[in-house]
Amino acid sequence: MTQTRTDALRLHDYELSGNCYKVRLLLHWLGLDYVRIPVDFHPGRAHRSADFRTRVNPRGQLPVLQDGELTLPDAQAILVYLASRYDPQGRWYPDDPATRGRITLWLATADDLTRTVSAARLHLAFGYPADLPACQQGGRAVLRLLDDQLAENACRGLPWLAADHPTIADIACFPYAALAGEAGIELLAFPALQAWISALRHQPGFLAMPGILDPAL
Template sequence: MKLYNYELSGNCYKVRLLSSFLALDVETRQINFYPGREHKAAWFTETVNPLGQLPVIDDDGYVLRDAQAILVYLASRYDTQRSWYPDDPQVRGQIAAWLATADEITRTASAARLHDAMAYPFDIEDCRAGAHRVFGFVDDYLADAEIEGREWLCGSAPTIADIACFPYVALAHEGGISLDSYPALRRWIDRIRHLPRFIGMPGIFSPSL
């Protein structure tokens, strides 16, 4: 399997992280997202992803774009235990809702990070305010879940919902967004970092480092 990858992208990291949890052999094709903007180059938009976005996978000729879609595909095809994307229709409905939440986290917290790190022309105060709104929602949900004995977004075990939401929450500080007011969110981040086969990325370190 080939992954068109940018090491600093939280969305690409989601794919690398699930691939590690599933012990998949993935070849990464590094794309110069910044400053080269290679994802917007003609060869990329004409042969890989017309939308000019990362990540994209090529699994023996099956090409798929969008981080959340890739998570669903990888878990559906390669997780023999059906733990990361359980068959239960209600759990899958919950996961779908959290994948939408992950998109909202990308729209706000990730945008703030792009503004600060790469000078993207976003309204930074709007991005940060939006991130705080969604972080407050997730923190409240996790706090209530902990009272009920649950530690994850969907049920009693981690799923692709946790992977989808994790990176841009853990990287929020790079967009000037503090997690000090979200203790349940910080505990959840720590739980993910201590899962077996966890791998980090720049800005998100493994517990052993």
């Protein structure tokens, strides 16, 4: 059931985080105003502080959304919440069992990208500890799954992951696929993935982030 909002949405956010970015992207496409609460992820590691864990997220991770009494961590959980509550057309999270099943599969896959591509990127950009070759190899395996699915869908005239239009499945997987270069992963071997990244960037009203540019620029 969709509802209208009474309190300001608040997003605990870090500009360079792909997981935070996917939430900003959906908020933007839904036309929702929100208060951005910047967190000093690097170098301050404020998300790991006792204060942040106590007040905001015991997992010590970003993003976190607050909406009235609700405090919700996890980008995928937030995408489901926002689309369920604030998308009256049901475009981003269609109310159809097969589509929801496919979307859930790709929401889980988005977390696999966080564990691999994002971990390699955090290691290269900020020196976070990681087994870089293992993360890159794992990342390529997840990107291969995405590329194969997108190639199969494209043969059927469906350029998106879970429906005939973009859904939260596409938003969830998009950031770390598009940022793979910053994780030292070359995308030349993933042509369907590259075409999908380009298609999403060219959607009307696209919002950029550092490392994922607006195609109009």
